Amino acid sequence: MPDFSFIFAQSLSGLTAAMFLFLIASGLSLIFGVLRVLNFAHGSFYMLGAYGAYQFVQWFGTGPGRFWWAVLGAALAVAVLGGVIERLLFRYLYDKEELYQLLFTYALVLILSDAAKILWGTQQKSVSRPPGLAGSFHLFGATIPYYNLFILALGPAIALGFWWVLHRTRAGRLIRAAALDRETLAALGVNVNRLYMAVFMIGSFLGGLGGALVTPVKSVVPGMDTEMIVEAFIVVVIGGLGSFWGTFLGALIYGQVLSFGILFIPRFSIFSVFVLMAAVLIIRPWGLLGRPLK
Amino acid sequence: MSRRIPWGALVLLAAFFVPAMGSRYYTFLANDVVIWALFATSLNLLVGYTGLVSFGHAAYFGVGAYTTGILMKKVGLPFLVAFPAAGVAAAAFALLFGYFCVRLTKIYFAMLTLAFAQIVWAICFKWNEVTGGEQGMPEIPYPDFGWVERVGTVLPWVGVYRTSEYFYFLTLVLVGACFWLLRRIVGSPFGRMLTTIRENPERAEFIGVNVRRYELAAFVLAGTFAGLAGGLFGIFNRGVFPDFAYWSKSAEVLIMTLLGGMGAFFGPAVGALALLWLNQQIVSYTEYWPLILGVILVILLFVFPGGIAGATAAAWRRLGRRARGA
Numbered sequence: 001m002p003d004f005s006f007i008f009a010q011s012l013s014g015l016t017a018a019m020f021l022f023l024i025a026s027g028l029s030l031i032f033g034v035l036r037v038l039n040f041a042h043g044s045f046y047m048l049g050a051y052g053a054y055q056f057v058q059w060f061g062t063g064p065g066r067f068w069w070a071v072l073g074a075a076l077a078v079a080v081l082g083g084v085i086e087r088l089l090f091r092y093l094y095d096k097e098e099l100y101q102l103l104f105t106y107a108l109v110l111i112l113s114d115a116a117k118i119l120w121g122t123q124q125k126s127v128s129r130p131p132g133l134a135g136s137f138h139l140f141g142a143t144i145p146y147y148n149l150f151i152l153a154l155g156p157a158i159a160l161g162f163w164w165v166l167h168r169t170r171a172g173r174l175i176r177a178a179a180l181d182r183e184t185l186a187a188l189g190v191n192v193n194r195l196y197m198a199v200f201m202i203g204s205f206l207g208g209l210g211g212a213l214v215t216p217v218k219s220v221v222p223g224m225d226t227e228m229i230v231e232a233f234i235v236v237v238i239g240g241l242g243s244f245w246g247t248f249l250g251a252l253i254y255g256q257v258l259s260f261g262i263l264f265i266p267r268f269s270i271f272s273v274f275v276l277m278a279a280v281l282i283i284r285p286w287g288l289l290g291r292p293l294k
Numbered sequence: 295m296s297r298r299i300p301w302g303a304l305v306l307l308a309a310f311f312v313p314a315m316g317s318r319y320y321t322f323l324a325n326d327v328v329i330w331a332l333f334a335t336s337l338n339l340l341v342g343y344t345g346l347v348s349f350g351h352a353a354y355f356g357v358g359a360y361t362t363g364i365l366m367k368k369v370g371l372p373f374l375v376a377f378p379a380a381g382v383a384a385a386a387f388a389l390l391f392g393y394f395c396v397r398l399t400k401i402y403f404a405m406l407t408l409a410f411a412q413i414v415w416a417i418c419f420k421w422n423e424v425t426g427g428e429q430g431m432p433e434i435p436y437p438d439f440g441w442v443e444r445v446g447t448v449l450p451w452v453g454v455y456r457t458s459e460y461f462y463f464l465t466l467v468l469v470g471a472c473f474w475l476l477r478r479i480v481g482s483p484f485g486r487m488l489t490t491i492r493e494n495p496e497r498a499e500f501i502g503v504n505v506r507r508y509e510l511a512a513f514v515l516a517g518t519f520a521g522l523a524g525g526l527f528g529i530f531n532r533g534v535f536p537d538f539a540y541w542s543k544s545a546e547v548l549i550m551t552l553l554g555g556m557g558a559f560f561g562p563a564v565g566a567l568a569l570l571w572l573n574q575q576i577v578s579y580t581e582y583w584p585l586i587l588g589v590i591l592v593i594l595l596f597v598f599p600g601g602i603a604g605a606t607a608a609a610w611r612r613l614g615r616r617a618r619g620a
Contacts, residue, residue, distance in 0.1 A: 038401055092596065098400055099347045103552060104595050106545050110588030118582065226542065230412065237405055271416040278409040282394045285402040 005141030010259050016148045018255030019155030020214055024228060025235040026162065026247050027206030033242025034179045034199045035094065037101045041085075041108035043229030045204045049078050049211025050220045051116055054125045057215075067130035067216075075209040082204025086197050094196075113225055122222050127215035147216055154213075159248050166244065175199060179242065234277045240290020249289060302477070302560060306470045313459040323574060325462045327567050329527045332469045334550040334562035335476055336519035341548070342556030343480060344512045345492030346396075349404045349544050350411025353391070354384040354517035356418060356539030358524030360425055363434045363534040373437030377468070377525050384521020385514050387414070392513030396506050408541055418536040430535030434528050436461055465526050472519055473563075479515060480559060488512050549591055555603025564602050 028042045052074030060066040085108065093101050128134070129147045136145040166172035177185045178195050186192045211224075218224070231254070236242075239250025257276060261269030286292045312324045337351045358380035365376035391410040398406055418425045425431065439460045455463075479485050491498045491505055499505050528534040537543065554565025572590075577583050598605045 038405075089592065089596070096599075097347075098404065099341065099548070099552070100595050100599065102347070102349065102404065103545075103548060103591060106549075107588040107591035107595070110584040110591070114582045114585035114588070118585075230541065233405070233408070237409070241401070267420045268416070271413065271420065274409055274412045274416055278394075278406060278413060281398065281402060281406040281409060285398050285406075 003141075008140045009142035009144075010263055011256065012142065012144060012148070012152075014255035014259030015252070016151050016217075016255075017258065018251040019151050020210055020217075021231060021235050021254060022155050022248050022251035023158060023213070024207050024210035025232040025239075025251060026158075026244065027203035027210075028232050029236045029239070029242055029244065029247040030175075030206070031200060031203035032236065033244075034175055035196055037090075037094070038098075038105070038233075038241075039203070040102065040105040040229055041112065042203070042207050042232060043225040043227070044109050044112035045078050045082060045207035046211035046214075046228045046232075047116060047220075047222075047225035048081065048112060049074050049208030050215050050218075050224065051120050051125070051211075052077050052208065053212035053215045054120070054127050054220050057127050062128065062131070064131050067127075070127075071209065071212040074212040075205050078208025078211075079201045079205035082208075083197055083201040086200040090200070091193065091196070109225060109229070113222060116225075117222055120220075125220040127220070129216040151213065151217075159245075162244065171198075234273055237277050237287060238280050240287025243287060243290040246287050246289030250287070302473060306466060306473075309466055310463065313455060313462060318456075318458070321459055321462050323570065325458075325465055325530055327570050328462075328465050328469050329523050329530060330547070330550065330566040330570060331563035332472055333520055333523040333527075334547050334554065334566045335473065335559075336516045336523065337547050338551050338556055338559075338562045339476065339480070339488075339519070340512055340516040341551060342561070343485065343492065344488040344509060346509060346513070347400075347404050347548075348395075348407040348513075348516075349541065349548070350391075350407035350409070351516070351520055351547055352539050352541070352543035353407075353411035353414040354388055354520035355524035355527070355543065355547075356411075356414055356534075356536075357387050358384045358521030359528035359534040359538050360418060360431075360524075361521070362525035363431050363528040364424065366529070367431060367434050373529075377522070380525030381518045381522045384524065385518040388514045388517025388521075389510070392510050392517070396509040396513060408544070411539055411541060411544055415536055415539040415541075418539055425534075425536070428536065430533055432533035434531075434533055436529060437464065461529065465530070468522070468526065472522060476519065477559060484508075484511070549587070551601075553590075553594060553601050555601030555605075557600060558603035558607070561601055561603035568602060 024042070024046050027045070028039060031037060031039050031042070053070050056070030056073045057067065060070055090104065093104055129145070133146040133150055136143050138144070164172075166176060174185070174190060174195055177190075178192060178199070182192055185195075211228075235250040235254050236247055237250070238253055239246030239248070253276070254273060257273055258269055261272045265272065280287060284290075309324060309328065313321045333351075333355055337348065340346045340348050340351070361383040362373075362376045362380040365371045365379055366373065371379075391407070395403055395406050395410070419428055421427065436457050439457055442460055480488075487498070487503060487508055491503070491508055495505050498508075524538065527538075550565040550569050551562040552565070553569055554563065554567075555561030558564075569587075573583060573587075576586050580586070594601065600608070
């Protein structure tokens with residue numbers, strides 16, 4: 001039996017990974033919940049967020065506070081890109097079959113990954129931790145960087161903020177209404193097209209934000225997009241497509257299964273998450289906390 | 295039109311003369327196209343005819359490739375056994391996975407096929423002892439063509455080709471047979487029922503059809519033919535690798551099917567030809583093939599959703615109308 005500090009460190013690293021995943025997957029889940037489209041390109045938004053953060057840090061320098069501006073700038077840039085794509089192309093596929101929507105988002109994956117290669121090359125990029133959070137501390141024999149602690153706090157904060165917007169504001173009410181019944185909402189005089197575009201932009205923003213925030217922990221490389229999209233799919237499927245707290249729960253489960261899977265069955269830890277995904281789809285296709293689609 | 299002229303048979307016949315053109319490169323490309331054509335057509339049985347969008351069809355391609363590869367390289371069985379085994383193994387996996395998949399609809403169906411394919415990929419990727427793991431399994435032997443050379447001593451025009459060209463001929467014969475079978479399946483009452491299910495599953499259920507069982511049968515058949523294509527591809531590729539089963543492979547074959555046109559039997563085969571030929575043309579100019587492919591795909595989705603076959607049929611109709619009008 002491994003000692004306590006090791007288990008502690010392992011579960012904490014699983015938690016940190018879960019918070020990143022939640023951030024990214026919540027955007028995917030939001031887009032699915034409202035637009036009913038599974039967006040393969042969400043991983044690409046994540047990747048662009050990471051490259052964007054790198055680029056902004058290059059421009060802004062590494063003074064105090066600069067990192068946060070870079071993160072915000074990258075996430076906003078990704079949101080704008082998402083809005084443009086939605087407005088010019090994606091919008092015209094909503095009434096088409098799923099196959100066309102899926103393949104369109106896959107086309108975006110191909111285009112954006114090559115665009116990133118053209119802009120930033122294939123060398124891996126890295127961003128150093130922001131000056132205020134560069135250190136680390138010891139707890140129960142485990143070394144915990146301050147930055148990870150910040151991510152651990154940020155995840156639940158964003159979850160709560162998100163929940164508040166969805167359930168306590170007019171915009172949130174409209175978003176929830178659009179998820180339930182688009183036609184009725186349009187008949188009530190709401191500009192559904194604009195709402196969809198806004199939702200797509202918020203979703204892209206979350207993906208980009210996740211990518212930008214992950215840069216001090218992971219290096220930025222081509223291929224991070226397709227790696228992430230599979231993980232985000234697993235998370236939203238486990239929690240329930242379109243379910244907000246489900247995504248949170250899914251991310252927590254995924255993080256722990258992965259970090260303890262590496263501990264106990266090192267070779268088949270990837271295998272275990274896919275089995276979990278398949279099992280959820282077989283037993284409860286709409287996920288642990290989701291609702292069946294009508 | 296196509297009823298009077300057997301286009302499929304004519305193209306197959308023409309394909310036999312590719313090695314005689316003397317270019318090893320064209321033979322290589324033709325071999326690639328023929329195998330992918332079978333893979334894409336097997337997927338079309340599911341997506342085009344039955345209306346089930348599978349995002350994990352590469353799983354069965356991979357299972358077939360590994361089955362033939364392992365049996366020929368590690369066990370040393372002849373191709374005559376290892377090739378049908380690819381179909382059987384893929385069918386077994388398709389039966390197991392399909393049993394669960396056909397219970398779901400639309401996006402959930404697509405997600406579950408994806409999950410199962412990733413499971414297959416993860417096994418291939420990690421099970422080093424059997425599959426060679428991340429490194430894959432290089433140097434799959436060619437089938438034994440010794441007997442051809444013995445025939446060649448009697449009939450001089452048989453013995454003039456290379457092993458890779460013999461394998462190409464063998465591929466043509468086997469894929470031709472698979473196409474004939476698939477065509478029979480699609481044209482049979484069973485095939486018609488699949489189309490009925492695609493158009494209106496509720497009504498099919500109403501008239502007493504066990505929709506799930508039909509869908510499962512289509513799933514297993516599609517998996518079997520994908521497995522056979524995989525078995526051939528492993529040998530052609532001189533090795534099998536885990537990315538055969540990765541989800542981007544499933545996307546690739548879906549693109550081929552869509553590019554050719556899902557509405558026509560030979561559409562996906564045309565798509566395979568168009569995509570692979572285009573790929574060969576473009577990679578000599580630029581390394582950004584995915585970018586080009588993405589742009590092609592976007593144009594396809596917005597301008598020609600019926601693919602090459604759909605666009606050609608529409609052009610024919612327009613020509614016909616104009617001819618009658620004049």
